[in-house]
Amino acid sequence: MVVAVGAAFAAVRNQVVGERSIADRWGLIAMMTLDIQMLLGMLLYLGLSEYTRAAMQDFSLAMRTPQLRFWAVEHTTSMFGAVILAHVGRVLARKAATPTSKRTRILVCFGLAALLMIVGMPWPGMANGRPLFRVSF
Numbered sequence: 001m002v003v004a005v006g007a008a009f010a011a012v013r014n015q016v017v018g019e020r021s022i023a024d025r026w027g028l029i030a031m032m033t034l035d036i037q038m039l040l041g042m043l044l045y046l047g048l049s050e051y052t053r054a055a056m057q058d059f060s061l062a063m064r065t066p067q068l069r070f071w072a073v074e075h076t077t078s079m080f081g082a083v084i085l086a087h088v089g090r091v092l093a094r095k096a097a098t099p100t101s102k103r104t105r106i107l108v109c110f111g112l113a114a115l116l117m118i119v120g121m122p123w124p125g126m127a128n129g130r131p132l133f134r135v136s137f
Helices: 002-012 023-050 050-057 059-064 068-094 099-120
Strands: none
Touching: 002 023, 002 068, 002 099, 023 050, 023 068, 023 099, 050 059, 050 068, 059 068, 068 099
16 A cells, blocks of 8 residues: 555656656556555465355355455455556556656556555454454564
């Protein structure tokens, strides 16, 4: 999430001129980080998550249970959307004809990707929340 915000912030600061601009580097790092997160998330989603296992056994029950629905549908959809927006934003920015259109494309795509990540996270204190640090001493 930090690097997606960094890409959007670099676009706000108008650091988009050139093929190796600061916004391009932040966008590349954001895209790579999101891809790694997606791979790890898919490993958890398909193989190790008790929520997903329970949801896949009875999907209609999962849709009626808020916590199962969050993990089976809402979290997954918002994170896939963020990954797709990061990839699309990077391609659109590289194909932009002017620095102004490049700036707008980076700002919109990476800003929306960051927003989707914020919405799809299980923040502490929410109904589906988890503690930020799950280390017990």
